[in-house]
Amino acid sequence: MERGAPPLFASKKRRAMKPLLMTALGLCWSALLSAQLYVEGTLLTTSNTGAYIEVTPLRRTDGTYHLGIDYGQTRSRQPHDCLTDSKGRRYEFRSAIDGLNYLYDNGWEVVVVYNVQDIRRYLMKRR
16 A cells, blocks of 8 residues: 555545435434425514414315415405415415325414314414
8 A cells, every 4th residue: 555545434424424414414404394384485484474374175176185274464355365385376286185294294283273263273383
């Protein structure tokens, strides 16, 4: 072995660290991306939602669901402001539970379930 050349195990160590580092960065990036929720194209942040939101599952005629979200916003002309992507396209869920699981995966948990005029609503808290 030449003087000043790195030992063999050093290059193996670097090769082993690179996938580990890339995996860690990927997990952090996906966590940041998955935590972004929009209501009618407006990003929900801690500054505009506070700690709680009210969720109303809205059953469509085709059997899918939209989620009406009340985060304290001023009302639009629509009866419900729904969960959307960043461009304002509404998400469709297979069931109300599918939608609630999506919210849970994005940092919200159900605190209280109650009915208002025979419509089930969910009070959710930021985790």
